[in-house]
Amino acid sequence: xxxxxxxxxxxxxxxxxxxxxxxxxxxxxxxxxxxxxxxxxxxxxxxxxxxxxxxxxxxxxxxxxxxxxxxxxxxxxxxxxxxxxxxxxxxxxxxxxxxxxxxxxxxxxxxxxxxxxxxxxxxxxxxxxxxxxxxxxxxxxxxxxxxxxxxxxxxxxx
Numbered sequence: 297x298x299x300x301x302x303x304x305x306x307x308x309x310x311x312x313x314x315x316x317x318x319x320x321x322x323x324x325x326x327x328x329x330x331x332x333x334x335x336x337x338x339x340x341x342x343x344x345x346x347x348x349x350x351x352x353x354x355x356x357x358x359x360x361x362x363x364x365x366x367x368x369x370x371x372x373x374x375x376x377x378x379x380x381x382x383x384x385x386x387x388x389x390x391x392x393x394x395x396x397x398x399x400x401x402x403x404x405x406x407x408x409x410x411x412x413x414x415x416x417x418x419x420x421x422x423x424x425x426x427x428x429x430x431x432x433x434x435x436x437x438x439x440x441x442x443x444x445x446x447x448x449x450x451x452x453x454x
Contacts, residue, residue, distance in 0.1 A: 298354055298355060298385070298387070299353075299354070299355050299356070300352065300353070300354055300387055300390055300391070301352075301353040301354075301356075302350040302351070302352060302353070302362060303350065303351050303353060304346070304350060304351075305345075305346040305347075305349040305350060305351050305361065306346050307346050309346060309349075309351055309358075309361075310340075310341075310344050310346070312351075312358060313340070313344060313349070313361050314336075314337065314340045314344075316360060316361060316377055316379055317336075317340060317377060318331075318336070319379055319380055320360070320377040320378060320379060320380060320383075321377060321411075324411050324413050324414050325411075327413055328411065328413065328437055345363070348363055348365075349361055349362070349363045349375075350362045350363070350364075352376075352378065352382075352387065352391065354382055354387060359378060359379055359381075359382040359387065360376070360377050360378035360379055360382060360387070360388075361375065361376070361377050362375070362376050362391060363375040363376075364395065367404075369404060369405065370399070370404050370405040370406065370407045370442070370444075371395055371398060371399045371402075371404055371405070371406050371407070372406075372407050372408065373392070373395060373406060373407070373408035374408075376388055376391065376392070388420060389420065389423075389424065392406075392420075392421075392424055393424065396424065396425065396443065399443065405442050405443045405444040406426065406442065406443045407429075407440065407441070407442040407443075407444070408421065408426070408440075408441055408442075409432075409438045409439065409440055409441075410438070410439050410441060411437060411438060411439075412431065412436065412437050412438065412439055413437075418439065418441070421441050422441075425443060426441040426442060426443055427441060427442060427443075427444075427445060427446045428440070428441055428446065429441060429442050429444065429446055429447075
């Protein structure tokens with residue numbers, strides 16, 4: 297049985313998280329904007345927040361990262377990234393199910409954004425009960441998904 301855990305990120309995890317982001321999200325980012333190493337490093341340096349991020353561990357070894365924001369009306373899954381070697385093994389599903397359970401207990405929704413071209417993640421979120429709420433960002437590249445049922449009417453699509 298695989299032991300999945302979370303540990304607080306530290307400033308020493310910055311390079312690990314950058315390389316993880318490149319491995320987990322590089323293809324999706326490249327398809328939309330192209331991968332510019334310096335732009336991506338600058339962005340990472342701007343958003344890396346060891347006080348708010350957690351490192352996902354599998355059997356004690358680093359396997360990914362998690363950033364969750366507890367808001368007034370929802371729990372926002374700001375980022376979950378697993379190294380490709382750890383994807384498809386139920387790790388992300390287990391962590392998200394835990395967040396779904398927490399949201400239900402607290403009477404909140406779980407919400408997240410996913411890139412429009414990340415079909416694999418979208419399929420996972422749908423299997424776990426999230427729905428597309430809206431699309432936003434430059435050229436509608438992001439899809440907001442939530443446990444809150446979608447409002448009647450058409451969803452804006454590009």
